[in-house]
Structures are given as structure tokens and as C-alpha cells.
Amino acid sequence: MRILVCISNVPDTTSKINFSPDNKEVVTAGIQYIINPYDEIALTRALELTEGSGGTVTVINVGEASTEPTIRKALAIGATDAIRVNAAPRDAWFVAKQISIIAAEGKYDLILTGRESIDYNGAQVAAMIGELLDIPSVSICKSLKPEGDGVIIEREIEGGKEVITTPLPVVVSATEGMAEPRIPNMRGIMSARTKPLQVVEAQNVPQLSEIKNYDKPKPRGQVTLVPADEVDKLVDLLHTEAKAF
Amino acid sequence: MSVLVYCEHSGGKFKKSTYEVVSYAAEIAAKTNTSLTAISIGEVSSDELQSLSKFGASKILHVGNDRLKQFVNMAYGAVIADAAKAEGSKIIVLSASFTGKGLAPRIAVKLEAGLADSAIALPDTSTGFTVRKTAFSGKAYADVSITSDIKVITLVPNSYKVVEKPGEASVVPFESNVSDHAFTVMVKDIIRAADKILLPEAELVVSAGRGLKGPENWGMIEELAALLGAATACSKPVSDAHWRPHSEHVGQTGISIKPNLYIAIGISGAIQHLAGVSASKTIVVINKDPEAPFFKAADYGIVGDAFEVVPKLIESIKKLKSVNA
Numbered sequence A: 001m002r003i004l005v006c007i008s009n010v011p012d013t014t015s016k017i018n019f020s021p022d023n024k025e026v027v028t029a030g031i032q033y034i035i036n037p038y039d040e041i042a043l044t045r046a047l048e049l050t051e052g053s054g055g056t057v058t059v060i061n062v063g064e065a066s067t068e069p070t071i072r073k074a075l076a077i078g079a080t081d082a083i084r085v086n087a088a089p090r091d092a093w094f095v096a097k098q099i100s101i102i103a104a105e106g107k108y109d110l111i112l113t114g115r116e117s118i119d120y121n122g123a124q125v126a127a128m129i130g131e132l133l134d135i136p137s138v139s140i141c142k143s144l145k146p147e148g149d150g151v152i153i154e155r156e157i158e159g160g161k162e163v164i165t166t167p168l169p170v171v172v173s174a175t176e177g178m179a180e181p182r183i184p185n186m187r188g189i190m191s192a193r194t195k196p197l198q199v200v201e202a203q204n205v206p207q208l209s210e211i212k213n214y215d216k217p218k219p220r221g222q223v224t225l226v227p228a229d230e231v232d233k234l235v236d237l238l239h240t241e242a243k244a245f
Numbered sequence B: 001m002s003v004l005v006y007c008e009h010s011g012g013k014f015k016k017s018t019y020e021v022v023s024y025a026a027e028i029a030a031k032t033n034t035s036l037t038a039i040s041i042g043e044v045s046s047d048e049l050q051s052l053s054k055f056g057a058s059k060i061l062h063v064g065n066d067r068l069k070q071f072v073n074m075a076y077g078a079v080i081a082d083a084a085k086a087e088g089s090k091i092i093v094l095s096a097s098f099t100g101k102g103l104a105p106r107i108a109v110k111l112e113a114g115l116a117d118s119a120i121a122l123p124d125t126s127t128g129f130t131v132r133k134t135a136f137s138g139k140a141y142a143d144v145s146i147t148s149d150i151k152v153i154t155l156v157p158n159s160y161k162v163v164e165k166p167g168e169a170s171v172v173p174f175e176s177n178v179s180d181h182a183f184t185v186m187v188k189d190i191i192r193a194a195d196k197i198l199l200p201e202a203e204l205v206v207s208a209g210r211g212l213k214g215p216e217n218w219g220m221i222e223e224l225a226a227l228l229g230a231a232t233a234c235s236k237p238v239s240d241a242h243w244r245p246h247s248e249h250v251g252q253t254g255i256s257i258k259p260n261l262y263i264a265i266g267i268s269g270a271i272q273h274l275a276g277v278s279a280s281k282t283i284v285v286i287n288k289d290p291e292a293p294f295f296k297a298a299d300y301g302i303v304g305d306a307f308e309v310v311p312k313l314i315e316s317i318k319k320l321k322s323v324n325a
């Protein structure tokens, strides 16, 4: 099986996010960048699916040269090779378009993404690639197994799950449960340095959207603490002040 | 012209989030001086369809085709894009539900439309077309300007109030030719807890963490939730340990929610947990550790043992309900 895993380079979950004084840009200084956690799940599942069966796992990132440490980490976890499309990821449509061009040439059986990138939380890329390639896509999946000539997938829905079968090729976006992310070992880290990382230039595509401005939610006021033996008071506050019920 | 809104249903009944998107789309239609067309696919009664006229839809397209009974994003995307073309719609609105997230990007690609996902407010049309969305897992907002001619928006559940806007509407059958290969995807099974309040749509949520010690202690959490008409949720270690189903897990790696009231019991308030709940309107924290980080992100708190506080809370709410009954 030939698998393509899309990885994005995102600020570590615990990072404080700050913006430039005009609120037009994210301040990147001091931020630790990581592989998007859901993409790590997708990558691990891809490795599990190819181990022992002689398949390949290619990782792809649309990003500038600064994302290479993240790509090398994916190689250290176990990917066979990597492709970087040399461009800042303008928006999901731009990213999906670049990836679909490469995916069409590479004849992959399976294209995996994360459920969403934890920076812009778009959850867009997987279904866009599916549409661009005119193949099925299933978003937000917690299980993925081969079945016959295709795969059987569990997709998350409100309050439960849906079980789906689809032929290959297919695009699947991964969430918690599909695999337990792996940590690279010493051998992986050593071999990652010499694994192929191909850099390709981006194709021109029209721009459809643009972030104009950032803002932060208003901080909450000071917490109102109620003594443990005055629970009635809390209920009263929730009822009359917060009007929560 | 007209704004087109996709109306999701579950077993033939429109969801709460559907009435939210219809109300939201009706307001966009009013703002842009056009009308609202709703589209629904699958088995929905004519009364249910007609109910959309109460929320501002002036035309209701119904796709009753048997092959389209089950949701498959590839096929549904093609139908909705066709409807948008037939209606000349420049703005297409969906819910940012699990279904909407798998569907909206496909529609956007078909129509070469810019997509604003996870909107939390009406678009600002004073200069261009800008939509506010959450970013960085609840830590920030981003204002996304859509510059394409056609625009697709998904709206986060619980972000827009349902508003009645009664009017006349006709239900019109809509047909579209979907290519066969969209049907190679098959839904084998749907597994869903029956009669439960859906967590992403819930107005009130009672949530508990590792502080509860074990699954056998969830009785009081469920009792409190039932009393309030709330959905239940949990922290990640709780679902990882299978104390509660994964569908209840909220946070960075679970579901993001935006209820009116979030009660967190025995949850420490790790940043990854807060990522999924910090958009809640009012947050109440019950934790025996006064240093628990969650108190810094809360509106109300009780420092105390959950096993003593929660039963008292249940009694107190019962008292309030009986007074108001």
C-alpha cells in the first residue's frame, strides 16, 4: 500500500499565542513548533498499516524551509520519505490544491490527514483533497482497517459513530483512537537525517480567503468562590445572576 | 440570488443546530437584501420541512431520492452544489457539525468558493465579507475575509440564537444527477446512544474528571445532568480509561463545546482540557484543591469534596425546581 500523510507544523499545545501590535500577524518568536497531534496519529496508523506488507509512507507538508525539523521528526517516527511544497500555507484551499497535485502524480492508495490543525482548526483539507481528486473522503475518523479491496472506517458523529466502507483510493482524516502516537527512537532519529526529503515549488492558485485580523477572547473576571457548606448560594447565583437555569 | 442553507436532520427531525443555521442564514439574507432557500436531503416529513418557514426560509428544496437516504459527503456535496447553482446562491451556510465539516469543504471546491469554517458571528459586510472564527484551539479569534464571488460558511453550534421569523414558504422537490462513483461509499451502521442530549448542541453540560475516582461514581453526575436537562461530558483520562464513552471527551483532542453553563467536577483544568470548553458562557468548578488551575478559568467555584458537594447541589436544585414549579 502507498500512503501519503499530510502533516502540518503547528505551535505546541501549551504555547501562549501573541499577535503583532497591529493584530495582523502571529508572533512566532519563542513558540515551539510540533507536528500537529492528529497528524501524528495519522502517521502512526499509516506505519502500522504498511509494516510487514512492504508498503511506503510518504509525508507531505506545505510550508517554508522552517518546517523541516518537523518533517525530519516525521521521518524519525518512521516515514519512508518526505515532500515539502515550498510555500507559506495561505489557507486550506491553497494547501489542499498543492497536495492534490502531488497526490495525483503519486498514485497513492490512501491519503491521511489529521482531523484539524490545532492552529486554525479548519478541518477542511481532507475533504477538499477528496473533492479535488474526485475520490471519497471521510472526515474525523477514529478507526481505519483494511477490508477486502478497500477500508472500513469509523467516523465520529454527534453522540456516537458511523461505520463506513469505501474502496481505495480514499482520503481519511484521523482523530483520537485511530492509533497511539509513537515517539521516535534513537535509530529512527539517526536514519531520518539521510532519508529523502524532496522540495518542490508551489503551483499558482487563486486566493479565496485571507486572515485580516486576530483578536483574543475577553478574559473572565475573578472567580466567585462559594463555601462548600453554602451550596444553596451557588444555585441561587447560577439561577439569578448567571441565569444559567 | 438567495442564500442557501443546508438543513441537517437526525432520523427525520431537524436538529437544534439546524434551526440555528437557518436563523443565522435568514439574517445574512436580510443583510444582503435577498431571500433564503433551505435544502434538506433524505426522509423528512412535509410538516417538518414546512416548519423551516417559521425561521425565515421562503423556499424549501427537498431531495427525496432513495439513493440519498444515507449521508455520504461526496454525494450530498454534489447535490447541494447543484442546488446552489440552480438557485444562483452566492452564500451557502451549514452547521460546523461533524457532518458539516465533512461536507462544506467539498461544496466549496465544487463552487470555487472561499470557506469560512467555524464562524461564531454574523459576517461583517461593511467592507468586503469578513467572518469571525475561533483559532488556536480557543485561545484566539481570527477574522477571515472571503474574497471569492461565492462564499461558504459553517457555523459553530450554540453561537447564534434561534430566532422566529414567520413567513410563507413552499416545499419544492429538487432532483440532481449524482455520478455513480459517489455511491461506492457505504454506511454500514450507525451506533448512537438513543435519547441522549447531543453534547455539541447542549445548552447545559455537567462534566467530570479523574477526581471522581472510578466509573461507579458517575451516578450522581448523571443524576445532576438529568435534573438540569444537561448533557454529560468528561476529561480525556476518563474516556481513555473507558470510565465513560469517548463521545463524551471534551478538549483539545475531543469535542469543543460552547454551552451556556459548564459544570466541571474533579477536573484539574489542564490547558488541553480548557481548549475545548473555554468558550462556555458560564463555568462552574468543583474541586477539592484550591490550587487547581481550573479556578483561574472559572466564573464560580466551590473548593470541596465532590462526593459531599454534588449530592448537596442535587438537593438544592431540586428545592429550587419545586419552588418554581
Ligand SMILES: Cc1cc2nc3c(=O)[nH]c(=O)nc-3n(C[C@H](O)[C@H](O)[C@H](O)COP(=O)(O)OP(=O)(O)OC[C@H]3O[C@@H](n4cnc5c(N)ncnc54)[C@H](O)[C@@H]3O)c2cc1C
Pocket: A013, A037, B208, B209, B210, B211, B212, B234, B235, B236, B237, B238, B249, B250, B251, B252, B253, B254, B265, B266, B267, B268, B269, B270, B271, B272, B273, B276, B286, B287, B288, B289, B292, B304, B305, B306, B307
Ligand atoms: C496533546 C495532548 C492533548 C490532550 N487533550 C486533552 C483533551 O482533549 N481533554 C482533556 O481533558 N485532557 C487532554 N489532555 C490531558 C490533560 O493534559 C490532562 O492530563 C487532563 O485533562 C487531566 O484530566 P483530569 O482533570 O480529569 O485529571 P487530573 O489532572 O488528575 O485532575 C483531577 C482533579 O480532581 C481533583 N479531585 C480529586 N479528588 C477530588 C474530590 N474528591 N472532589 C473534588 N475534586 C477532586 C484534583 O484536585 C484534581 O484537580 C491532553 C494532553 C496532551 C498532552
Ligand SMILES: Nc1ncnc2c1ncn2[C@@H]1O[C@H](COP(=O)(O)O)[C@@H](O)[C@H]1O
Pocket: A005, A006, A007, A008, A009, A036, A038, A039, A060, A061, A062, A063, A089, A092, A095, A112, A113, A114, A115, A116, A117, A118, A120, A121, A122, A123, A124, A125, A126
Ligand atoms: N500546511 C500543511 N501541509 C500539509 N498538510 C497540512 C497543512 N495544513 C493542514 N494540513 C493537513 O490537513 C489537516 C487538517 O487541517 P485544517 O484543515 O487546516 O484544519 C491537518 O491535520 C493536516 O493533516
